[in-house]
Amino acid sequence: MKPRWIVISLLVVLAAGCGGQAPPPEAEGPSxxxxxxFIYPEEFPPGKPYTPGVLAGDYLYIAGQVSxxxxxREQPATIEDQTHMAMKNMGYVLRDxxxxxxxxxxxxxxxxxxxxxxxxxxVYGSYYTSGRYPARxxxxxxxxxSDSHVEITCVAYADxxxxxxxxxxxxxxxxxxxxYSPAVWAGDRLYLSGQGGRNPQTNEIDPTTEGQTKQTLExxxxxxxxxxxxxxxxxxxxxxYLGHDNYAKLNxxxxxxxxxxxxxxxxxxxxxxxxxxxxxxxxxxxTRNLQKKGRVLPHGRRPSHTAxxxxxxxxxxxxxxxxxxxxxxxxxxxxxxxxxxxxxxLKLAGMGFENVVSTNVYLKDLDDMPKMTEVFREYFPESPPVRxxxxxxxxxxxxKVRQEISMIAVR
Amino acid sequence: xxxxxxxxxxxxxxxxxxxxxxxHHxxxxxxFIYPDEFAPGKAYTPGILVGDYLYISGQIDxDPxxxxxxEGIADQTRMAMxxxxxxxxxxxxxxxxxxxxxxxxxxxxxxxxxxxVYGSYFGPDHFPARxxxxxxxxxGNANLEVTCIGYADxxxxxxxxxxxxxxxxxxxxYRPGVWAGDMLYVSGSGGRNPKTNEIPASxxxxxxxxxxxxxxxxxxxxxxxxxxxxxxxxxxxPDGYQGPTYGKLNxxxxxxxxxGxxxxxxxxxxxxxxxxxxxxxxxxxxxxxxxxxxxVPSYMGTSPTSSGGGVLAGDTLWTSGKSxxxxxxxxxxxDSLEKIRDTLNLAGMDMEHVVDAHVYLKDVxxxxxxxxxxxxYFPNNPPARxxxxxxxxxxxQVQVVAVR
Numbered sequence: 001m002k003p004r005w006i007v008i009s010l011l012v013v014l015a016a017g018c019g020g021q022a023p024p025p026e027a028e029g030p031s032x033x034x035x036x037x038f039i040y041p042e043e044f045p046p047g048k049p050y051t052p053g054v055l056a057g058d059y060l061y062i063a064g065q066v067s068x069x070x071x072x073r074e075q076p077a078t079i080e081d082q083t084h085m086a087m088k089n090m091g092y093v094l095r096d097x098x099x100x101x102x103x104x105x106x107x108x109x110x111x112x113x114x115x116x117x118x119x120x121x122x123v124y125g126s127y128y129t130s131g132r133y134p135a136r137x138x139x140x141x142x143x144x145x146s147d148s149h150v151e152i153t154c155v156a157y158a159d160x161x162x163x164x165x166x167x168x169x170x171x172x173x174x175x176x177x178x179x180y181s182p183a184v185w186a187g188d189r190l191y192l193s194g195q196g197g198r199n200p201q202t203n204e205i206d207p208t209t210e211g212q213t214k215q216t217l218e219x220x221x222x223x224x225x226x227x228x229x230x231x232x233x234x235x236x237x238x239x240x241y242l243g244h245d246n247y248a249k250l251n252x253x254x255x256x257x258x259x260x261x262x263x264x265x266x267x268x269x270x271x272x273x274x275x276x277x278x279x280x281x282x283x284x285x286x287t288r289n290l291q292k293k294g295r296v297l298p299h300g301r302r303p304s305h306t307a308x309x310x311x312x313x314x315x316x317x318x319x320x321x322x323x324x325x326x327x328x329x330x331x332x333x334x335x336x337x338x339x340x341x342x343x344x345x346l347k348l349a350g351m352g353f354e355n356v357v358s359t360n361v362y363l364k365d366l367d368d369m370p371k372m373t374e375v376f377r378e379y380f381p382e383s384p385p386v387r388x389x390x391x392x393x394x395x396x397x398x399x400k401v402r403q404e405i406s407m408i409a410v411r
Numbered sequence: 412x413x414x415x416x417x418x419x420x421x422x423x424x425x426x427x428x429x430x431x432x433x434x435h436h437x438x439x440x441x442x443f444i445y446p447d448e449f450a451p452g453k454a455y456t457p458g459i460l461v462g463d464y465l466y467i468s469g470q471i472d473x474d475p476x477x478x479x480x481x482e483g484i485a486d487q488t489r490m491a492m493x494x495x496x497x498x499x500x501x502x503x504x505x506x507x508x509x510x511x512x513x514x515x516x517x518x519x520x521x522x523x524x525x526x527x528v529y530g531s532y533f534g535p536d537h538f539p540a541r542x543x544x545x546x547x548x549x550x551g552n553a554n555l556e557v558t559c560i561g562y563a564d565x566x567x568x569x570x571x572x573x574x575x576x577x578x579x580x581x582x583x584x585y586r587p588g589v590w591a592g593d594m595l596y597v598s599g600s601g602g603r604n605p606k607t608n609e610i611p612a613s614x615x616x617x618x619x620x621x622x623x624x625x626x627x628x629x630x631x632x633x634x635x636x637x638x639x640x641x642x643x644x645x646x647x648x649p650d651g652y653q654g655p656t657y658g659k660l661n662x663x664x665x666x667x668x669x670x671g672x673x674x675x676x677x678x679x680x681x682x683x684x685x686x687x688x689x690x691x692x693x694x695x696x697x698x699x700x701x702x703x704x705x706x707v708p709s710y711m712g713t714s715p716t717s718s719g720g721g722v723l724a725g726d727t728l729w730t731s732g733k734s735x736x737x738x739x740x741x742x743x744x745x746d747s748l749e750k751i752r753d754t755l756n757l758a759g760m761d762m763e764h765v766v767d768a769h770v771y772l773k774d775v776x777x778x779x780x781x782x783x784x785x786x787x788y789f790p791n792n793p794p795a796r797x798x799x800x801x802x803x804x805x806x807x808q809v810q811v812v813a814v815r
Contacts, residue, residue: 259712261671291708292753293709294709295709296757297705302670303671344702344704350815
């Protein structure tokens, strides 16, 4: 245990148990090995079902920040001011965790209109020291909460001396289209930017989904290699694609990159638009600590070449996205079934919902948000994790899927 | 008022210190059973009662204080059983609580005489599941070593007996399967065809028949092969794993599991099995599939025959057998235990959660060296343990059971 945590814990226990000032809520107990702090800046109104930021060890998980004023719920008129709003909201969480923007290691920038890409970029980039941009994935979703035009979800790392940008050689991967780095180390974990299928030599994009997926994974492989890693080091992956029919095509190529039973946890989503003209974008997280990596499978789960239910990286567990269309037509039944599934997986790893630090909820219809939130509160009555909620497209064989939930838990 | 605050502060400090020192919290209560009859200072604990399950160390046929060994297999069997009785008694149990045993002999010719004495400790309605084997070596030149599990709640112990003729008739005082709570212990089964009473000539045929016999027992209990959490495979081959038997056996064994669903497993080449069979297989299964699952280190691929890591049922984890790399027994043993730690860590456990260990040595003469490493990993409250000699190229193999 690090000495500063002993001091903080002691102060917290004294303050909490012995009638001092209201302490920053901090959970501990036999199942919580890694110390954590729940960050709830005063700029945010109380009573949210999620916590704006959870600092677990050195990793700060930040809830998706929308472009609305946290108190008045007003949204500025332009994408520039909207981006400022979301970034400032995130800034409050960073500040309360004792960090600044240069602690940020990876972000998902979620837009409701990809036409705003350029306007967003200018403002977004201005928050970071030039040349030290976080990894980033930019996506257009068919819907964002509260009609927000931008929602930004980031992870930050407390120890700046262990943040390092990975740059493959010039021309090895496609040139960045905005203010992001190909990949960023945060301690033993590597966050990669979302990659598309542009060929770095010819600058062309293959017209087929299979060709794009292959090129995308080749680009990812180049970045991993530059960091001294391979696909076996990956712990979590999010493929994004356009058009339901492309899912199987994507998988037919993706599976070639992983041995049976040894892919990482995965959440794949059908979106409305991706940057430029790509129709597949894939975001990876990897670890250099291969010895402490493993997988968790509940009884009856067959091994595949594309996903495992959960990957463990040391003290952290990454969960795939879980849907449960068979549980009922309503979002509550489906969400509860997903959560019960995750309860089983958590238990196999010796954890429970109190270990969950971060959640991503993907709804078919954002109007289901209040119902989903009600169930969310049942599972996280106290010190809830951070949360990002997004609307995705569920069509074809996935038409009945009303929700999917992906999580990160820490011992 | 000030005094109250000061006292309160001290209490608070004490409470917080308790948390901060990272005391080990076992979720499932456990008692370390060390009967008076045993000499102190052993590298293992004679018995560990964890929840309702009592894991008993392998008991040999020697006086636990003087180390003297009686003459004749009858008295030797009695000695081993009485030693086990001390553990049972100290845990508040008797022989009626025993649910499964491995009887490990130095000479299979003693099978019959062992049976008579062994059986006399149990009423015919209470024969545990059993696996009887001849090992090429037992610790301390013992002629017999008996390893059993007891279960505290007799009301939840029940026998599983398939319909007449579905499996071969028992050759001794054991029952095909025994329930202990949600766990089913299946007796070691061989390849005798229950209808023809014949044993197939090929190893493949024997393995097929063995797995079908186990299937019949599982089916009677309402389970299937895939409900297994842990399996021991024993086979005969003068060349050990390098010989042809192991591969042939596996080529059939794997067909009984969907890829990726095989239980944890430890396989051993022995010197003799009961009767004329050349493979014997022992199953442990669970009916609690909702809490069942597996944790596998990423450096292990998907095997058609083994979990490669650990299989969990409820709060209990069974690892597969692990052999280590290195030139010496110490290096190999350390590497095995580190691999086991990797699997335990994935399940949120560590060495302190291990309640039962099986150590298989190429040469039982390496016992002292193995013990030194074992003590490094289990300095306090070590697990129950059974040590045996098997025919293998590597110097050691370790397999454990751990409980949260």
